[in-house]
Amino acid sequence: MNCKQFNSISLEEVLLSLGHLPTKQNEKEAWYLNPFASESQASFKLDKRINAWYLHSEGVGGNNTDFMKKYLNTSVNEVLGWAQKQNFSSFHQQQQIKKSEPNYRIDEILDLQNPNLKQYLQGRGLSPKIYEYIKEVRFTIGNKKLYAIGFENLSGGFELRNAFYKGSLFKKDVSIIDLSSNDQGKSNIQDRAVQGVVVFEGFIDALSFIELQKSFAGDILVMNSIALLNKSLEHLKNYRDINLFLDNDNAGIKCRSEIIKFFPEAKDHSGIYSNHKDFNEFLIQRMKNNISNKAEKQSEKFPDQDKHQFRNQELKIKNSNGFKRKR
Structure with a gap:
């Protein structure tokens, strides 16, 4: 990715990926609290028409590259390296438009x-x-x-x-799983009033909820990217009971606050997994605890001379994860 490509990405999406949401906006502009320092009044302006920013409190502004250089306090090369690792939906859409034959x-x-x-x-x-x-x-x-x-x-x-x-x-979008009929609900989603929905950022977390739940009968909305927040808000208008299971990082906290601002009745369940980054990490820890508890109960059945051998085997079980996972 070069500067021209990075600067063509929606700065609104860049800001959202970093956990910054506007305090007010319209079709032409959006205002944010200073992303570089604490403030109580929004002084950071995004001009959507030209995809440029200006920070009134400091009198500086520019394009995406200028913003990330200041935000990360680093060089252009480091900024482009960071941008290359992101999954900006607006960049993928541009690539699909420009390429007559996708690779x-x-x-x-x-x-x-x-x-x-x-x-x-x-x-x-x-x-x-x-x-x-x-x-x-x-x-x-x-x-x-x-x-x-x-x-x-x-x-x-x-x-x-x-x-x-x-x-x-292909195209980025939200996903909706209909657990009331045990099928993926892709039809008439906006035509029916649905009683309950649980909201996740990623599908691994959503699958973790399905793994644990026993009686929930409603929809699961998976955002697939916090850049799809606005689209998610449109879908959430169809639900009376909104339950949030978003990540416990800065971006997830900001996203959760924005949803609650639009739907004050929405319930935040992040306290259930407050010691973990996301719901899947919570599930993994539960799984490890269950294995440990079962191993402890099983070891009580062994004669004393066999317990040392059993505990060595238990250690192997705990460390059996033999590949590096990418989240």
């Missing part, structure tokens, strides 16, 4: 079969209970053939994950 394609969409993908899900605390909500997607990027867990959105695009890859294909 990627989906080769097959299957029910989950690959043992490596099943092992990855197991490491995330997920059992075959959630397999019906995902697919195995085999795809090609350039000349490289890949496979990943695929989670479909309402526009037919896919969020993709495996132990070493995190990305998406």
